[in-house]
Amino acid sequence: MKVGTRHYRTIWLNEDGWSVDLIDQRWLPHEFRIENVRTVEGIATAIRDMWVRGAPLIGVTAAYGVAIRMREDPSDAALDDVWERLHATRPTAINLRWALDEMRNRLRPLPEKERAAAAYRLAAEIADEDVELNRAIGRHGLEIIRQIAARKKPGEPVNILTHCNAGWLATVDYGTATAPIYLAMEENIPVHVYVDETRPRNQGAHLTSWEMAGHGVPHTLIVDNAGGHLMQHGMVDMVIVGTDRTTATGDVCNKIGTYLKALAARDNGVPFYVALPSPTIDWTVRDGVKEIPIEERSADEVSYVWGRTADGKVTQVRILPDATPAANPAFDVTPARLVTGLITERGIAEASEDGLLKLFPERAKAA
Numbered sequence: 001m002k003v004g005t006r007h008y009r010t011i012w013l014n015e016d017g018w019s020v021d022l023i024d025q026r027w028l029p030h031e032f033r034i035e036n037v038r039t040v041e042g043i044a045t046a047i048r049d050m051w052v053r054g055a056p057l058i059g060v061t062a063a064y065g066v067a068i069r070m071r072e073d074p075s076d077a078a079l080d081d082v083w084e085r086l087h088a089t090r091p092t093a094i095n096l097r098w099a100l101d102e103m104r105n106r107l108r109p110l111p112e113k114e115r116a117a118a119a120y121r122l123a124a125e126i127a128d129e130d131v132e133l134n135r136a137i138g139r140h141g142l143e144i145i146r147q148i149a150a151r152k153k154p155g156e157p158v159n160i161l162t163h164c165n166a167g168w169l170a171t172v173d174y175g176t177a178t179a180p181i182y183l184a185m186e187e188n189i190p191v192h193v194y195v196d197e198t199r200p201r202n203q204g205a206h207l208t209s210w211e212m213a214g215h216g217v218p219h220t221l222i223v224d225n226a227g228g229h230l231m232q233h234g235m236v237d238m239v240i241v242g243t244d245r246t247t248a249t250g251d252v253c254n255k256i257g258t259y260l261k262a263l264a265a266r267d268n269g270v271p272f273y274v275a276l277p278s279p280t281i282d283w284t285v286r287d288g289v290k291e292i293p294i295e296e297r298s299a300d301e302v303s304y305v306w307g308r309t310a311d312g313k314v315t316q317v318r319i320l321p322d323a324t325p326a327a328n329p330a331f332d333v334t335p336a337r338l339v340t341g342l343i344t345e346r347g348i349a350e351a352s353e354d355g356l357l358k359l360f361p362e363r364a365k366a367a
């Protein structure tokens, strides 16, 4: 998407033809920095320390990590080792395992001398495919926005609430939850987005707000606890969020706090949609609450807040007493019963096993 007047993806191959350039998201919205990553360790750090984040982008970054490793050593042992090292970086987003499996399964049958070139080709394919999936999600989600807009007075905006960042920064381009919003803007449908700040790392305040501002989308930042109040007062027409892993039965794991938004939405009759590409579906898991591993991140993310000081320095400040411990579960699970629909690249599914299998019948055969 646009940064100023230039089009960027979040990740791309450097002009040297083998190392990887990516937007280092830790500094947004205050600084736009691009990092060049040249080693598997660098890729692991970029994922673990959230230079890149968001389930689809984590997967694509890992795919390029495998390519970098295959260039150094295309052996079976190196392929297994890089799978393990990168898989250990973040536990919840299933796109990481999906991309690593894709790479390993498709590279393993090849002669070693062909693996590096094939790995770069495959990583680029996975990146391009992500963009196409998101555009398709956008088209299906746009239909929902159109229907809500048709019930409004002329000029009255469709008010959409989103949590965390499931925008272009979380993918290669367009985003999942944001793709329908960008398409609605292109069609001149009036929209307005309530952006949850998304403590502790503030992906909403830092990233979604930056995206919305960069594309002229009318938006308002709210604290995480404001959503329920807005819904009670009829100020939210729909919620759209992304997901890090959705089960075969339609339970949705996403950034911590998503579940509370879904509860508030249900209580107030507000439709709650989840936008996801099919690589985010974990067909092996049926009970999201019991089975999905929830990443526990550093307590420092809760104890400190990042921002820019009046003199322009980007820094962090501590917000709690030195003696107070903090806990930081990074994701939660919204049960399928609270989800109005799953917006996938193939259409909108009911959040249930039947609903998903109707759109992905090949999975029924596989099972």
Ligand SMILES: CSC[C@@H](O)[C@@H](O)C(=O)COP(=O)(O)O
Residues within 6 Å of the ligand: 053, 054, 055, 056, 093, 163, 164, 165, 166, 167, 170, 171, 175, 176, 177, 203, 241, 242, 243, 244, 254, 255, 330
């Ligand atoms: C299209 S991104 C979907 C999810 O990955 C997104 O909503 C999210 O929770 C991101 O969490 P993060 O911890 O920033 O990687």
